[in-house]
Amino acid sequence: MPEQHVRLAGSERPHPTKSVSIAEPVDPNEEIAVTVSLRDAGRNDHPEQRRADAEKVKESLGRYGLRVTDERLEVGSIEMTGKAKDLNRAFRTELKLFHGERQGVFRGREGELEIPADLDGIVAGVFGLDKRRVARRRVFPGTGENGSFTPRDLEEQYQFPEGTGHGRKIAILEFGGCYFDDDTDIFCRNHGLTPPSVEIVPVGYTPPRTLQDLRRLPAPDRGMAKEIAGEVMMDVQIVVGLCPEADISVYFADWDQKGWIDLLDRVVIDKPVTVSISYGLAEDHPDWSELGISEINKRLAGAAAKGITVCVSSGDDASGDQVDDDNCHVDFPASSPHVLGVGGTEIVRGDVERSWWDTPGERNGGGGATGGGVSVVWDRPEWQHVRVDSQNPGAIDGRVVPDVAALAGSPGYDLTFLGESSQSGGTSASAPLWAALVARVDALLPAAKQQRFLTPLLYGTGTNGRPLGTHACRDIDTGHDNASFPFPGRGYKVRNGYDPVTGFGVPAGVELLKVLKTV
Structure with a gap:
């Protein structure tokens, strides 16, 4: 039988x-x-x-x-x-x-x-039975209007406290691509840094480490790996530039749901202080299975319970998130209640920082714009005391993203790729910047205040009755809303205080350190 x-x-x-x-x-x-x-x-x-x-x-x-x-x-x-x-x-x-x-x-x-x-x-x-990709990131050239930002520029722009991240473990999660040791060495040399020891952790995918390794791949795989390689090197170089003495591990997996779960399993077991993820897909995209995002979210909850702050880019396709319908969408896992969702800004006219919006939409040949909005999958956490209504009629009072923001658009980040100077950006860059800040601050906190999931703390109330995030971040209250065109043609507005475009704003690193010492 x-x-x-x-x-x-x-x-x-x-x-x-x-x-x-x-x-x-x-x-x-x-x-x-x-x-x-x-x-x-x-x-x-x-x-x-x-x-x-x-x-x-x-x-x-x-x-x-x-x-x-x-x-x-x-x-x-x-x-x-x-x-x-x-x-x-x-x-x-x-x-x-x-x-x-x-x-x-x-x-x-x-x-x-x-x-x-x-x-x-x-x-x-x-x-693992189904290998369709559920990890996506856009590849953006730099738009160096004012000259791309070096690590020192980023430290000054966001008031990083003194430090190097010494002794803190930072995990960077990647799907496909390559890792070129020589590029990290050249980047460090260009910026007066001692090259760190970067650990490469294959989790079902082993990245090419040299151009010769890349050329040995089959043609379709070779093209995809090279395209993603620049993004991988950006993630690593942003963290290296800001936390040169941290223990940096770069985990590589395949693009499917199994890859996500296997990576997060390793992260929960290894227990870094922070994680950078520059990938995602609209939380209600049909390529996710219901079980897929549920099981991934359980691992993220496990990470948060261990005090790991997982920093996730909110996406580079504004309110539509590459879904062609009349609704607004947010990226997962940025929309998870167990991560720090990171949106994007741009700096124009020398020093004006505003929300990032550059005619988003691949169909328009546009650049990109920060993702953000209200989840239709995850309920609003009890600690997220913000009043934001969904743009989708009849939708739940869902988790609002992003929580914070950082540079994503012009003037871009100063990087090294294939031995040459390059520029790039997107919220793919904002996430590793915040991960580096979390690690740097954690290294300066008293032992009893270290290794804590940051996001709920930002929404907690300080002595003056205002959320701690309003002290730890510099508010971004100007810029375009994050509407995607042609779909859905509307988005969320930038406003004074917290908003679902740039969250509490961009880092005020010294202030973040101060407030975390008080809670």
């Missing part, structure tokens, strides 16, 4: 967005790794139950030929590998190769998964 299966609620995947055709069936003997997420992932308050659940999963899925390749029981994940045909039987699905307009050829599936009935209530999700 065939083994009984039950549906795995929330696992449904639609036909891949803008997919052109099914290329060919998946090789039934292809070896595929999946991450099985156990109940209560992200937490470890019932270790005995966790061990029992893991043994049950290994026994049940082992009957289908799946074998364990990694166990991360602290966060509730088991990685298992098996042949495609065995995975199809275990999870009652049919894996196919799709050819996508934007995603190229990738393995995917449609519909819901099923799991063996004896795992009902134990297995919360299965990730």
Whole structure:
């Protein structure tokens, strides 16, 4: 008699967005790794139950030929590998190769998964069967109107306290791309810094480290890796320039939901003081599965519970976030209640800092603009005491993003790529800047005040009755709203005080250090 299966609620995947055709069936003997997420992932308050659940999963899925390749029981994940045909039987699905307009050829599936009935209530999700990308960042050239900003310029602009981040662990999360050691060395030499020891941590993806390594990749992979490489180097160089004595680890994974979960598992286990993430996708984009964002959010909650401040860019596509409909959208994971969402500004006419808006929209050939708004997925946290109404009719009082902001547009950041001077920006740059500030400040705090999740503290009330974020940040109250064109054609307005475009504003680093000593 065939083994009984039950549906795995929330696992449904639609036909891949803008997919052109099914290329060919998946090789039934292809070896595929999946991450099985156990109940209560992200937490470890019932270790005995966790061990029992893991043994049950290994026994049940082992009957289908799946074998364990990694166990991360602290966060509730088991990685298992098996042949495609065995995975199809275990999870009652049919894996196919799709050819996508934007995603190229990738393995995917449609519909819901099923799991063996004896795992009902134990297995919360299965990730890695479908490889569609759910991580995206835009690539922007610098717009050096006034000369791109060096690390020293950034320290002065945002009043960083003295320090180097010594002894603080900073994690930078990347999806694909390359890491070129020589570029970091040249960047440090150009700015009078001692090159730090940057640890590269492959999590299912090993980045090319030299141009020779890059050239060995197949043509489609080579082009994508090179495009993302400049963004990777930007993230690293911003952190290196501001925290040259920190312990910097760069984690690399694939672009799918499994990649997100595997990266965050490692982060929760490694416990850095802060994390920089410059990637995301509209929280209600159909390429996310309901289980995908739920399980990712559990890991982010686990990070926050350990006092890790995860700094996430709010996106570079304004209120539409590359979704072509009449609603406003926000990026995930920036919209998670367990992160610090970081928006973007620009500096014009020498020293005027305002919200970043440069005719966003790839269809218009535009530059970009800061993401921000009200979540339609996550409720407003009890600590987020702000009055902001959603632009979407009938929407919930959701989590509002961003929380803070920093330079994203003109004049850009002074960087090194492929041995040459370069410029770049976007909220992809704002996130590592804030991560560097969090680490630098944490190193200067008393021991009892270190390693704390920053975001709720910013919304807490100070002695004068105002949120601490109004002291720790310089308000940005001028600039364009963050409307995307042509969709949805409206956005959120910049205003005095907190707003869903630049949050509390840009860093006032010395003041941030002062207020964190008081709470």
